[in-house]
Amino acid sequence: MTLRKQHVIDPEICIRCNTCEETCPVGAVTHDDNNYVVDPEKCNFCMDCIYPCPTGAIDNWRMVERYYTLEEQFSWLELPPETVPQAGAAVAGEAGDEEAERLIAEAHAATGGRPVAPRLAPQPVVGLYGRAAPAIARVAGNYRVTAADSDNDVRHIVLDFGTTPMPLVEGQTLGIVPPGEDAEGRPHAIRLYSVSSPRDGEKRDSPHLVALTVKRVVVRQPDGQVHRGLCSNWLCDLERGAEVQVVGPFGSTFLLTDDPEADILMICTGTGSAPFRAFTERRRRTMRHAPGRLYLFFGARTPSELPYFGPLQKVPRDLLHQELVYSRLSERPREYVQDRMRARAELLAELLRRPRTHVYVCGVRGMEQGVDEAFAAITRAHGLGPWEALRGRLVEEGRYHVETW
Ligand SMILES: Cc1cc2nc3c(=O)[nH]c(=O)nc-3n(C[C@H](O)[C@H](O)[C@H](O)COP(=O)(O)OP(=O)(O)OC[C@H]3O[C@@H](n4cnc5c(N)ncnc54)[C@H](O)[C@@H]3O)c2cc1C
Ligand code: SF4
Numbered sequence: 001m002t003l004r005k006q007h008v009i010d011p012e013i014c015i016r017c018n019t020c021e022e023t024c025p026v027g028a029v030t031h032d033d034n035n036y037v038v039d040p041e042k043c044n045f046c047m048d049c050i051y052p053c054p055t056g057a058i059d060n061w062r063m064v065e066r067y068y069t070l071e072e073q074f075s076w077l078e079l080p081p082e083t084v085p086q087a088g089a090a091v092a093g094e095a096g097d098e099e100a101e102r103l104i105a106e107a108h109a110a111t112g113g114r115p116v117a118p119r120l121a122p123q124p125v126v127g128l129y130g131r132a133a134p135a136i137a138r139v140a141g142n143y144r145v146t147a148a149d150s151d152n153d154v155r156h157i158v159l160d161f162g163t164t165p166m167p168l169v170e171g172q173t174l175g176i177v178p179p180g181e182d183a184e185g186r187p188h189a190i191r192l193y194s195v196s197s198p199r200d201g202e203k204r205d206s207p208h209l210v211a212l213t214v215k216r217v218v219v220r221q222p223d224g225q226v227h228r229g230l231c232s233n234w235l236c237d238l239e240r241g242a243e244v245q246v247v248g249p250f251g252s253t254f255l256l257t258d259d260p261e262a263d264i265l266m267i268c269t270g271t272g273s274a275p276f277r278a279f280t281e282r283r284r285r286t287m288r289h290a291p292g293r294l295y296l297f298f299g300a301r302t303p304s305e306l307p308y309f310g311p312l313q314k315v316p317r318d319l320l321h322q323e324l325v326y327s328r329l330s331e332r333p334r335e336y337v338q339d340r341m342r343a344r345a346e347l348l349a350e351l352l353r354r355p356r357t358h359v360y361v362c363g364v365r366g367m368e369q370g371v372d373e374a375f376a377a378i379t380r381a382h383g384l385g386p387w388e389a390l391r392g393r394l395v396e397e398g399r400y401h402v403e404t405w
């Protein structure tokens with residue numbers, strides 16, 4: 001049985017305000033005298049209609065063997081009941097989802113194990129594709145986003161899902177199924193990668209084009225042996241047109257708030273910049289002059305090892321305040337993200353005081369410790385009370401998010 005996800009509108013809640021029809025970039029929403037409905041043949045799950053809807057009526061989904069037709073939807077007085085359990089398990093191999101859930105839970109552990117999604121974020125689709133029926137994408141582009149002469153090979157890889165729906169919102173991850181089997185003859189474990197393009201795709205109105213930012217993992221051991229990460233090396237070597245099996249989407253809390261008044265503080269190292277590229281692009285495309293601003297603290301060893309160094313130089317400073325921090329510049333003392341945070345204590349204390357600031361930390365496992373220590377020093381020095389208590393409140397309010405691996 002093949003199940004597909006269908007976007008539907010709850011006729012009991014909908015106030016027929018027409019906002020979704022005006023918002024939808026592909027004309028998928030239509031109406032008659034009775035109901036507003038979504039055409040399943042046109043909807044590409046870009047999610048643009050979700051936030052503007054004043055009632056939440058638009059944020060409804062059904063797993064179906066056969067799409068409800070427009071005529072059926074026009075006749076509804078209420079939504080039909082769910083006939084299958086929620087998405088992931090029914091469509092997908094449970095194994096893929098469990099692995100992903102465990103990896104995500106570990107990555108979010110620094111929020112005390114109880115991460116909360118931002119209040120104003122769309123309800124994401126999770127677990128649409130699993131191992132049993134992965135989505136098939138083709139590589140549409142694969143290019144390096146660190147300098148050619150640096151030791152850090154990070155790639156911007158664009159996957160083309162064609163007509164296969166891949167609904168995503170900023171901050172979610174996808175699982176990649178590496179081909180082949182391990183030494184015991186079992187399929188390889190999936191690897192998660194943060195999506196670095198916004199919900200409407202790598203280019204405007206192209207939700208079928210999804211970007212990942214992948215670091216080629218190469219570990220040199222003291223005895224001279226070299227371990228090449230299985231999945232990252234496979235991905236980084238893929239040519240245009242190569243086929244990739246994808247599971248997901250995953251992640252329901254590390255999400256960009258849709259609140260235009262929210263200041264967004266993004267703290268990252270290395271490929272932790274992936275979701276922040278998506279956040280920045282989303283704001284640039286849809287809320288260029290939002291009252292809330294974006295702040296980026298981004299650490300790398302050198303500019304040539306910093307992913308997207310070139311493109312970042314072109315991002316307008318009034319859209320994105322940038323603090324690029326380097327730990328291996330020959331002419332300067334080593335500086336890490338937490339050092340720069342301390343140096344910008346006034347700014348960060350002011351951001352923490354504002355009731356709508358959201359903080360996101362993403363990157364290498366362990367970086368959250370230095371970030372925590374810097375915040376603790378800043379809150380102490382600026383009369384904001386103990387950092388642990390403030391962090392706890394921010395987590396509960398869905399305003400403090402950590403994803404490290
Ligand atoms: C929520 C989440 C989001 C993520 N987002 C991104 C992202 O956006 N971009 C990104 O690049 N990565 C991301 N990752 C990491 C990614 O999922 C993979 O873990 C990473 O690419 C390494 O996978 P691999 O198969 O290449 O390496 P693996 O083969 O799995 O090796 C991983 C590590 O295991 C160790 N290891 C394993 N075998 C050996 C051996 N024989 N000898 C020595 N050491 C060994 C090494 O330390 C190595 O670094 C994310 C992870 C999570 C959990
Ligand atoms: S998800 Fe996107 S394509 Fe579908 S109805 Fe909403 S705006 Fe239109």
Ligand code: SF4
Binds near residue numbers: 013020053055
């Ligand atoms: S925006 Fe929401 S309330 Fe308004 S017509 Fe669409 S579904 Fe109904």
